Amino acid sequence: MIPKIEKASTEEIKSFQEEKLKLLLNYLNKHSAFYKRMFNEHDININNINTLEDLTTIPTTSKDDLQQYNDDFICVPRKEIIDYVTTSGTLGEPVTFALTDNDLKRLAYNEAISFACAGVSEDDTIQLMTTIDRRFMAGLAYFLGARELGAGIIRVGNGIPELQWDSILKFKPTYIIVVPSFLLKLIEYAQQNNIDVNASGIKGAICIGESLRNEDFSLNLLAIKIKNTWDIELYSTYASTEMNTAFTECEQQQGGHHHPELIIIEILNDEDKPVQEGETGELTITSLGVEAMPLLRFKTGDVVRAHTDACLCGRNTVRLSPVLGRKKQMIKYKGTTLYPPAMHNVLNHFNNINSYVIEIYQNDIGTDEILLKISTSQPTDTLLQEIKDHFRAKLRVLPKIEFHDKSVIQKLQFPKLSRKPMMVIDKRK
Known part of the structure; x- marks a missing residue:
């Protein structure tokens, strides 16, 4: 399940994104109080923004902007909002994000192609070891993505190794979505209760929230500890509420794949200028296809490196390194x-x-x-x-x-x- 655009040439992907960017700019100029104000204050004529390179003429958007002007980012009438989520607030006050029905469909599509990146198919069953409530986007995205892909899903929630193993042994999932350090707790419980982890039927773990790899994509110490006992494939996935999009590893496990139909990415230095190829910088995103709260040149706070060489999986998209750190941290x-x-x-x-x-x-x-x-x-x-x-x-x-x-x-x-x-x-x- 590789979308056609993800196998296209670099030039075709760029042209495709530039068309999507024009649509987004017109949409924001018409519906977003925040961006209309920004365009006016900085005397920006959106008709002059024709290429991805032209993005640098537009100021970046920060988490502070989202916190201070949260409602000004909403582009649809309240009656069209189907769901509300909030960010975790790791680096400040949580921010509310509204989603329309189409945004939820986009979220499902994003997660379905991300699961497919990690080898999940309609024949698999996924055990979800993270919450789906508390206004948490990720758990909802995983559930919707599994449905879109046609895979089964078991909603166990986070924690409680005994309950997780009860579900694994009873329902025989083939993949799990989990914070990687929790896998060590699952291993410990299994060893104490005579459960053979390698006979559990789990083929792979899609790992969230913590890094699995060093900068060169080799396994870090946490991943090595897991793999020494439990012979499963470990896939990194990186996402955030603000992005409405995930970057997930394929079977080559050489970085999270960019989905160009969903998001434009820039890697910026401290002066908000693009870094040289191969350099690290702050991931800055422009969301495509979002109705309720699209973002333009939003600085994620995450420091990454982009890898542009073609991947053996057949996708011709940029891959992101592990997150090296948070800019503010x-x-x-x-x-x-x-x-x-x-x-x-x-x-x-x-x-x-x-x-x-x-x-x-x-x-x-x-x-x-x-x-x-x-x-x-x-x-x-x-x-x-x-x-x-x-x-x-x-x-x-x-x-x-x-x-x-x-x-x-x-x-x-x-x-x-x-x-x-x-x-x-x-x-x-």
């Missing part, structure tokens, strides 16, 4: 620039770390500090020294480290109304 620590995912990788080296949070704050002189709060069944000086040594070896820096009871970490990871664990708590202003 970049840390300048003792002369070194780093992002939380690098610390996740170091901490995942230790089997006896049960859970943790990374706190970032500023000291009295305004420079960044890092505090790791760790839960372990063995809070010894020996383990503390091993963690310190590993940080020095891998990242050349040593953050402050504290051991805490598991219940303390749980409260920090899951604040009130949280839908997913908060592994990073940024207290900087």
Whole structure:
């Protein structure tokens, strides 16, 4: 199930997107209070925007814009809104997104072709290990995408290894959608209850929320730990509520594929200019085919690298690297620039770390500090020294480290109304 446009030449894809861009600009100029105001304030004549390169003449849109002018982005009458979702609020106040019936159909199409990327077909059954309620777009998208593809879906929700295994053994799903670190908890439960994970019938896991790969697409420590016990295929998928679109790995597992019929992407530097090919930058998106709240040059906050060489799967679309970090979570620590995912990788080296949070704050002189709060069944000086040594070896820096009871970490990871664990708590202003 590869859409024709995704196998087209680079020139054909560009021409196709430029036609879609013109339609979007006219739609926004007619229906979006926010973008009409932007066009007027910056004296932008949309008739002069004819190529993807011309996008650079339009200011970018930020999360702050969405938070401050949320309703001004809505382009349809209230009676046409079928569903409301909210962002997780990881980097600020949650933002509400409205969806029309056509937006839900687009969401289903997006997830169906994303599942197909990972090898899922109508003959498969998917077990959903994330919530479908609490105004969460992802769970709804997975459900709609499975229906669009013709695959079965089992809506178990997040957590509770016992319930997950009960469903796996009873209904025999072939794929699971899961936060990868939870796979370790499933493995642990299986080992304690004499369940053979490799006889479960699970062929693959579509992994959300955490990285599986290093920059060169090799498996990171978390993925290696999983694969050492459970011989299943691990597929990364990257998405956000604002994008209404996912980037999912194919069987080649060399980055998440871009769907050019759904989204225009730019990789921008700190001056909002396109980076040179192969350089990292902030993923900036323009959504195509969205009715209720389309976005134009929206800065996602995620730092990625684009790969433009053709993929052996037959798709000729750009592939995105693993997310290297969130722009706002970049840390300048003792002369070194780093992002939380690098610390996740170091901490995942230790089997006896049960859970943790990374706190970032500023000291009295305004420079960044890092505090790791760790839960372990063995809070010894020996383990503390091993963690310190590993940080020095891998990242050349040593953050402050504290051991805490598991219940303390749980409260920090899951604040009130949280839908997913908060592994990073940024207290900087």
